[in-house]
Amino acid sequence: MDGDKHIVLTNRMLDVLYKWVPLSASFRIALRDLMNLQQESPKAILLNPPDHAVKAWFSVNCYVAAYTFDADGGQHVVRIYMPDDAFTDLFSFFQDKPSRLRLVVIQGEELLYLKKEDFNSLRLFPETFDLVQYVMLMEQELEAWRVWIMTLKAEQKVQQFSLRYPMYLLPNHICASFLQMTAAKYCVEKALCNRNDRN
Numbered sequence: 001m002d003g004d005k006h007i008v009l010t011n012r013m014l015d016v017l018y019k020w021v022p023l024s025a026s027f028r029i030a031l032r033d034l035m036n037l038q039q040e041s042p043k044a045i046l047l048n049p050p051d052h053a054v055k056a057w058f059s060v061n062c063y064v065a066a067y068t069f070d071a072d073g074g075q076h077v078v079r080i081y082m083p084d085d086a087f088t089d090l091f092s093f094f095q096d097k098p099s100r101l102r103l104v105v106i107q108g109e110e111l112l113y114l115k116k117e118d119f120n121s122l123r124l125f126p127e128t129f130d131l132v133q134y135v136m137l138m139e140q141e142l143e144a145w146r147v148w149i150m151t152l153k154a155e156q157k158v159q160q161f162s163l164r165y166p167m168y169l170l171p172n173h174i175c176a177s178f179l180q181m182t183a184a185k186y187c188v189e190k191a192l193c194n195r196n197d198r199n
Helices: 003-020 027-035 089-094 117-120 126-149 155-163 172-178 184-198
Strands: 035-039 044-047 055-061 065-071 077-083 102-107 110-115
Touching: 003 027, 003 035, 003 065, 003 126, 027 110, 027 117, 055 065, 055 117, 065 172, 077 172, 089 126, 089 172, 110 117, 126 155, 155 184, 172 184
Parallel strands: none
Antiparallel strands: 035 110, 044 102, 055 110, 065 077, 065 102
16 A cells, blocks of 8 residues: 555544544554555445454545345345445354355445454454454444334434435435335435425
């Protein structure tokens, strides 16, 4: 990676992480030196079951969908990661188990990633535990929110979804899958939500 670009992108990432957890100067230097740039195109697969998650990512400008699979092999969006999000299949990454998530780039092209073996070298820093705990808590909070909106009516689902995600930047089929709606139903509710926002 170009040296200047590496500094710019990793410093931006570190500024985001600092909002989550205070970072010492030594940790910032160590983490910055371990981060790598990954350039992808839409529909690129970052992780595919049953592969093991051997990277953790920070999105520079990518939107990434995380899919799970049902018993019939159908896939369903359960997460949408956005720029400035950190993500991986936590279960696979930390338990060394086959991944249960399929991670696919929706749009954007730049991610930073940390290899699992490099992550292990950061365990000496207390910030590492704090950051992992923060990401896990955010995942738990997001899952609780996702379960909650599934109890709502279709109109309310889309309204709540629009408060968290830029739904007009995301493909309809991705949003519909996340909300467990048909694409046609989602498009109708999205149009109604848009109309109500203008009134």
